Every structure is written in C-alpha cells, then in structure tokens.
Amino acid sequence: MNKKELVEAMADSAEISKAAAEKALNGMLAAVTGALSDGDKVTLVGFGTFSTVKRSKRKAKNPQTGEMIDIPAKVVAKFKPGSKLADAVK
Secondary structure: OOHHHHHHHHHHHHOOOHHHHHHHHHHHHHHHHHHHHOOOOEEEOOOEEEEEEEEOOEEEEOOOOOOEEEEOOEEEEEEEEOHHHHHHHO
C-alpha cells in the first residue's frame, strides 16, 4: 500500500473526503517527525511506538573493494509494534 492508497482507505473508513484524509495523514506524519526530531517518542496504544535510537560508530567492509571503512554514529528512527498490531499480523 502506498500513500495514495492509504489516503483512499482512510477517506472510505472515516467517510470523509480524500483531501481531508490526506491533510490528516500529513498532519500525523509531521507530528511524529517533529516529536522524533525533538528526541521524544510517540506511543499509539495497541498500534506501536515510534522512538529514536543512537547507533554508535562502527567498522564495516565495503563490498565492492573489500576495504574496511568507518561508519559514523547516528540517530535512527525505530518502530516497535504494539500487541494488537502484532496479533493482527499473525
């Protein structure tokens, strides 16, 4: 499912226009992005938790040359599914 299909499904489910559904989805994505960039986590009970994790620097092998390279530390987004989502996917 891509963004367009998700907007259509949201509009049908909530019985609203596609424009309103897209506006709601964009607002939700902006809110989650903003919270994660501030270092907060976002918990949607039953669905899951969005958070950030700091990855430390490490060494890895370049597959093309075989040369060892340094990968710098960085912060990445993480998602942990909630119990209802995990049960629905089983």
